Amino acid sequence: MKKRYLPVAIALVLTGSLLSTSCIGSFALTNKLLSWNQQVGNKFVNELVFFAFWIIPVYEVSCLADVIVLNSIEFWSGDNPVASGKKVIDGKDGRYIVECDGKGYTITSENDKSVVRLDFDKDDQTWSVAIPGGESYELMTFIDDTHVALPAPDGTRSIVELSDNGLMAYRDMVSSNLMAAR
Known part of the structure; x- marks a missing residue:
């Protein structure tokens, strides 16, 4: 009977956390753990630590803590306590x-x-x-999901599309204005 309550409880908690936040979050704890692992040693040592952390369930616990607790805190407060x-x-x-x-x-x-x-x-x-x-100085202002306002060399602000083409056009504009100023 006790074995039945644990899966139901886990399913309810996960469902509740997903329904109440609707936020992907930054997964700061998991990312910090992965960053630490990348600095442990050479690529072979990093791979061994990576496998060990999956077997011991360090990564699973950190990801679950991010999903259930930390990302929910980040959604409601705007700040992730681990970030x-x-x-x-x-x-x-x-x-x-x-x-x-x-x-x-x-x-x-x-x-x-x-x-x-x-x-x-x-x-x-x-x-x-x-x-x-x-x-x-203002560096960048988000206009919408695909555009930002960036400073132009003449002191105005230019609307730039967040794409390879948009960034290339902005770089060309800045470069040509800098060359003209010489």
């Missing part, structure tokens, strides 16, 4: 520390200790960049 954190990125021109606080990113260069802040305003659907000294 914030710190990551070191090795770029071709140096190392950077990227800190996420759930509302934006602080990027610090380990080379010259310069700091840049990227923030997202949910009300305006705008990403902006702030540099030390208090100056802030």
Whole structure:
């Protein structure tokens, strides 16, 4: 009799969570776990850890926690409690520390200790960049699901389609204006 209650309870919880949120979510916990696994060692060690985590059910538990709890919290509150954190990125021109606080990113260069802040305003659907000294500039504003407003070299805003062709046209516009300014 007890064996029958567990599958029914799991089915009810999953159905309730799917019906109440209707949100895919960012799966921050699962993505952090996968990112950690990719940095453990070489590709053979990473693959062994990957298989071990599937056998032990670490990935299954993290995915279930994301689906049932964390993505629901993210849907209702707008913030995922696991999404914030710190990551070191090795770029071709140096190392950077990227800190996420759930509302934006602080990027610090380990080379010259310069700091840049990227923030997202949910009300305006705008990403902006702030540099030390208090100056802030709008980078991109989402118009709809397929278009954004980006700054043009002349100070105006250009509507750009989110596609390869749209980004190529924007790059060409910026390049030609920069070449004309020389």
